[in-house]
Amino acid sequence: MYQLHVVPSSENSKVGACATTYRPVGDSAKGEGTCPSGCPHLGKACYTRKGKTNLWQARSAAKFDSMDKLTSKGAQFIRFLTSGDWFKTDPTAPKGYSTDLEHANDAIRVCRQNPRVTGWSYCHDIQQFVADTGYSYNARNLPANFHLLASCEDLDVKAWAIAHGFKTARVIKTMADKTEDEVFCPYDKAKHLGKKQADIKIRCVNCRLCWEGPRNIAFLEQ
Ligand code: SF4
Numbered sequence: 001m002y003q004l005h006v007v008p009s010s011e012n013s014k015v016g017a018c019a020t021t022y023r024p025v026g027d028s029a030k031g032e033g034t035c036p037s038g039c040p041h042l043g044k045a046c047y048t049r050k051g052k053t054n055l056w057q058a059r060s061a062a063k064f065d066s067m068d069k070l071t072s073k074g075a076q077f078i079r080f081l082t083s084g085d086w087f088k089t090d091p092t093a094p095k096g097y098s099t100d101l102e103h104a105n106d107a108i109r110v111c112r113q114n115p116r117v118t119g120w121s122y123c124h125d126i127q128q129f130v131a132d133t134g135y136s137y138n139a140r141n142l143p144a145n146f147h148l149l150a151s152c153e154d155l156d157v158k159a160w161a162i163a164h165g166f167k168t169a170r171v172i173k174t175m176a177d178k179t180e181d182e183v184f185c186p187y188d189k190a191k192h193l194g195k196k197q198a199d200i201k202i203r204c205v206n207c208r209l210c211w212e213g214p215r216n217i218a219f220l221e222q
Pocket residue numbers: 014015184185186187188202203204205207208209210211217
């Protein structure tokens with residue numbers, strides 16, 4: 001059993017129409033949530049601590065939904081972990097947390113059993129995730145319809161993730177910080193350039209840069 005709030009049909013202004021999950025945000029080593037202790041956004045300006053996402057991430061701490069609820073309304077896209085991450089408290093692990101394998105296995109199972117669904121997510125400690133799965137969840141072994149991006153601000157970790165077949169996602173402060181192998185998330189770029197949210201028409205389910213094409217993603221800090 002693991003903490004999980006499932007929304008089988010949602011319409012998010014950035015993501016678009018899809019199913020999604022929420023898990024509690026906070027340092028997993030301290031028992032405060034499902035995030036890795038080293039995430040640079042923890043307790044700072046993480047987008048999950050704002051508005052409705054913050055409400056749902058807090059409520060998810062007391063919910064134990066079935067992962068199968070994700071496909072109960074015919075969703076074509078699943079955004080895994082609108083809030084939270086892939087980890088759980090583990091006092092026996094060197095960092096005090098490890099990958100919540102029951103949760104990860106279930107997410108991957110849902111993708112395997114629903115090959116027409118496209119699932120995607122991000123992980124803020126991809127090295128821990130891969131190590132905890134005995135390298136069986138190396139990017140090249142995951143189902144073709146389950147796309148896990150390595151969120152990494154550290155360029156050495158980014159290089160490691162790419163070498164292991166992962167696409168990466170990085171939060172940057174200015175447009176000049178983008179590297180040549182990266183493409184701007186068009187939604188974030190439009191916001192960064194001052195466009196009103198109501199005027200931004202791009203949605204993840206149409207954009208698909210996070211799981212299609214060779215470029216890594218650069219998110220401009222908002
Ligand atoms: S790059 Fe595209 S798919 Fe990725 S988060 Fe931005 S809008 Fe969504």
